Amino acid sequence: MSTGFTFRHGVHPPELKALTEAVPIRRMPFPDEIVLPLQQHTGKPAKIIVRKGDHVERGDKIAAADGFVSSPVHASAAGTVTDIALWPHPDGSYAESVRIAVEPFSAQAARPRLVPKWEGLSPKEMIQAIQDAGVVGLGGAAFPTHVKLSPPKDKAIDTVILNGCECEPYLTTDHRTMVEYPERVQLGIRIMMRCLGVDRAMIGIEKNKPDAIERMEATLPSDIDVTVHPVTVKYPQGAEKMLIDALLGRQVPSGKLPMDVGAVVQNVASVATIAEVFETGLPLIERIVTVTGRGINNPANLIVPVGTKIRDLLDVCGGLTENAYEIVFGGPMMGAAQGNLDTPLLKGTTGVVVLTEADCKPKDTHPCIRCGHCLDACPVFLNPQLLGRLAMVARYEEMETHDLMDCMLCGCCSYTCPSNIPLSQLFAIAKIALRTHKAA
């Protein structure tokens, strides 16, 4: 029953995008060291193919895809492999990573094309090229793009949806991409449509980005069916199930994928990247990152080599303020807090948000007062209140019968909870517990 372009439930966090939404994208200088974890995407980690001491050029493949749902990793700067060891990963663990000491005076210059030109390629060859270029979704989950572009034969895809909602507070990566590189996005759409053999594309953009809407509309190609759709400003408008509901009026059923309702959803930055790798001939080795928050001195939108450490990134942005309190990768609603400044940015890191104590959610929790706010917030219509109580007593199996697995961990419930119960965290733990239990 979604009327107009939105979905039911959800929350309205403060937007807080003013810090960077008008700041043009600029390129950050190469840091002294790059750290590239082998697990930067959803799927199997890549397999290492270099050794300690090897010299690598910018764009060289250092790890190869391990199977279909996997993605290769490329050196994002020229230099020497100094170590292959466990290193802090943004997910909080220590993960196998390649450390590269960046060559101090290298030009990091363009090299012969590593990715072929797209014009002459068949869809199959294009998808292969996209896989070889290590392209993954830049919207957050870093799902390998070539997988999404090769749906099984029996799924009839009729629409490509571009996700330009960027519903998370603070972030402006997609926004600036659409404002500054609209042609690249349009080219990406063309390539995707060709890969999928689809002749309709829709771009969903939240109404709080009028300049992006205008730029995208101004650059719409005339020969193919691409339309721009302003959507309501509401979190999580950018979640793919919600966006599909808003744009197509189709609801992806429990346990199904977008392709089951005939759609492929791709983030605008990912689409721009598809175009970019074919244009420049370089694989995915850098991305646009919003560095923002009141805890940072000079908020900015930066083109950052993948593998840059937080420390180096912050230096470029004038360092932390006195009252910097929490550093988050991604947006503040779903992003992961980082405790270690040596953690590298990954392909899927959309932003680095530095919060002050005043910004953060208060930490003291109270008992659940059954206010029902969380039920009114949950976009997938779960009962977080019940799930939360079940989680507290570790009744995970019962949570599963109450559709825990449909929870997308968007955090709307925790956000509204007056008692500050870490509901989505409890659900994340429960999901992991169930998954490990099943695997065992």
Add this chain to the structure above:
Amino acid sequence: MSDVQPGSGNGGPPPAPEPPEVQSFRLLRTLAVAGAIAGFVLVFVYEATQPAILAYKAEVLRQAIQEVLKAPERYDTLYVHDGRLTAELPEGVNGDELEQIYLGYLDQQPVGFAIASEKAGFQDIIKVIYGYDPRTNSLLGMKVLESKETPGLGDKIEKDSSFVNQFDGSEPMLVGVKRGRATGDASEIDIITGATISSRTIIDIINLSLERLTPLIENYGEVANR
């Protein structure tokens, strides 16, 4: 259960895997024997206790009638049979199953009828007996036989003497009035504050049963006077 598991260990009966055909006979026999013995014992006890029980019941009734008819010398039991009151029942009619009212005598003169009746009150059924003199159309007294009304509130209908005593000499049909609203009419009964429903129930019981019985009583009066 405590520390003892049925059928386990050394003390208990063996888990008897006997064939069932033999069982069903033993089963019946045992039950029959047990039932017969039980019945025998019970008849014995019944015979021994019944006089006392009946005597007590009669005594309770007698006292109640004494109270509501202001100590008559004796009383007759009248039965409502065939739409009229009668003291003698035809053969084969069991009086215990009929509605009974009592006619009291003092100095060989009838003093009034004692009538028991009941109705649902605040909690549960309230049973009342009251004395009624048809000649003066006035009540002689009222007594609650049975009630489960709230202690402290509803049970004032039996324990609050100022409420109970009002019925002496009151003239039906009765009308309940709030305290302080009384006009002095003999048909008025002051309602107990906080127990309006229980008080009204008593009034209703009396009014309803009189409405029903007055024709019979008048009839009987004619018969008796004749």
Add this chain to the structure above:
Amino acid sequence: MRETTPQHDLFRGVWRENPVLIQMLGLCPALAVTNTVANSIAMGLATFFVLCGSSFLVSLLKKFIPHEVRISTYILIIASFVTVADMTLEATVPEIHKALGAFIALIVVNCMILGRQEAFASKRPIGRSMLDAVGTGVGFFIALLMMGTVREVIGTGTFLTGTRFEVHLFGSSYEPWVVMILPPGGFLTLGFILLGLNWIRHRREQKELLGEWPEGVRKEKAA
């Protein structure tokens, strides 16, 4: 079956395995008729009589009762005793019989009594069965008395009201807590007593936990 001592048989039911407070048996009468102390005592005595009588008979006849029909036979025996108790009470203390109402008859289905027959009397010699019955009966009596005392004292401010020994505990202007002698008061009183027992047990367990360690150390030192 674990062998038990006679003392154990006798005292077990009184407190440690109290039928009402611990085993949750015979709850209905424990709640329904305990609004005054006098009723509680009468009910306790009647149940005691039925329990002892039927335990005696069951234990005596256990050899003759076929296993398959034992429950029916027990109920028959119990029902006979209850009828006897019912009629006797009605003949001797009619007021109390009236106050207890149907609950005298309902002793028949008091699962505590049937439970003792099934668990004990049908397997043990008469002496032991009687000890057990007496213990359990006393335990039931104690539980009823506790309930009755709490409810009557708070509910009317008296003790043993309706008898010759009636005592007014708080003077005449005591405001009775009517709720205590109403049905909710029964549930709440039992809940409250159980709460108290839990609390005592809890305290004791905690003390034991605390007490254990230093004692162990002491023993070690002694050795």
Add this chain to the structure above:
Amino acid sequence: MIRPRFLVTASPHLGGGDSTPTIMWSVVMSLVPVVAVATYYFGPSALLVIAAATAGGVLTEYWFGPKKALLDGSAAITGVLLGLTLPPGLPLWMAFVGGVFGIGFGKLVFGGLGQNVFNPALLGRAFVQAAFPVAMTTWSTATANWWSLRGDNFALPLMSPEVVDAMTGATPLGLMKFEATGTEASALIMGSVGGSLGETSGIVILVCGAYLALRKHLNWRIPISIFLTVALLAGALHLLDAARYPSAVFMLFSGGLMLGAVYMATDMVTSPVTNVGCWIFGFGIGLLVVIIRLWGGLAEGVMYAILLMNGLVPFINQATQPRLFGAGKKQMVT
């Protein structure tokens, strides 16, 4: 290893809306006008009774509750609301007992804030009403002197109050039910009638409730569905037999309906979590109120109606689970 200098918590890192203590304290603040009206009509007795009930609740929470539980303000709400449901002349010790019972048996044994099934304030009142039915149905009338007490407030603990007959009156509902006497609508709405402390000004309660509803501190569906149910049922019956059944306005503004619907049925802990559930809950309360008032043995049924529906809430919650996204018709699985 580098020791983290930064906070590392799970997402979301922002929080929206008011916290639980904020909600609770703002409900307490919103009760100030209601208490003021009660004091206006009933003099110092009103403040004394409310204070005694609050003291009973708050001290119990302090003695037996978790540390710092008082800070969340819920015990204060319970106390004040309990006080508002009591007659002005009630002995203070009885009000105190109500507070102790409400918090002790209505809340703490269930595990404290958020875990209880029955509304603690109403449970406290139900207990006091069942324990001291006479005192709880002794309604005082207005006195000439505002400063004089409206009953034997200072009766000694455990002792019966002395009832001065001249000072007792009846509530509009009592008058309607037991004496077939109506009450002016204007008197009802302005609140110049006998009854419990919080039964006086429907208008003030409505305004405070609207404020709370706007701040999302209560679910507006509950009071609205109660009002609708009572108004429609009472209105229909009134049309059928105006002599026997009072009008809808009378039903809405008499007794504790306003206070109950706005402040007590809406206690989020003891009302359903789902919006559909809230409609059912409100409908049930309205229905029971009408049944008890018109056909029951008691003049007022709001308290029992809410308590009974409280008992049904877990069941309503189970029966009205939200329907999972994508489980509807709007799907196209190819």
Add this chain to the structure above:
Amino acid sequence: MGDLMWILISAMVVNNFTLFYFLGLCPFMGVSGRVYTALRMGAANIFVLTITSLCAWFLNTFILPYAPFLRLISFIVVIASLVQIVEMTIKKISPTLFRQMGIYLPLITTNCAILGLAIFQTNRGYGFLQGMAFAVGAGLGLTLALVLMASIRENTELADIPEVAKGTALIFIIAGCLSLAFMGFAGLLSST
């Protein structure tokens, strides 16, 4: 008709068997853990109570006037046997229904709610229809109490109950609260 209605309502809510007469507490404590179980137990109860009322009426009218001292014994024996027969019949005719309800039948054939109904009905001298109304009302009341209790207990399972209140203490306090709440029905349909 009004009389029958009053008997039914009174047995159901005003003088609820469980919450006011304390009858059938065993199943109330034992089978009130899950709403689903409680519902089926309630249905079984209504069924057995109806049969009981029938038996009691039959015995009271035709047998017991001649042997009043056999009242208790005959109630028990006749009710238990009839339930047994019906149970076997159901088992034959509809195994599904038996699975839904049958397993509860033996649990309640000799419980005090059943015998209590028979005795109350006798003491109050109810006729056949009155007895039926009484039985159905009592059964509905038991079901209501069971379901309420079960849903509340399911709810409290997820709550942080203090150590001392865990278990039966809390169940009785909840029952007390329910009993308090049911006091609101007092006097329903009775007069004025």
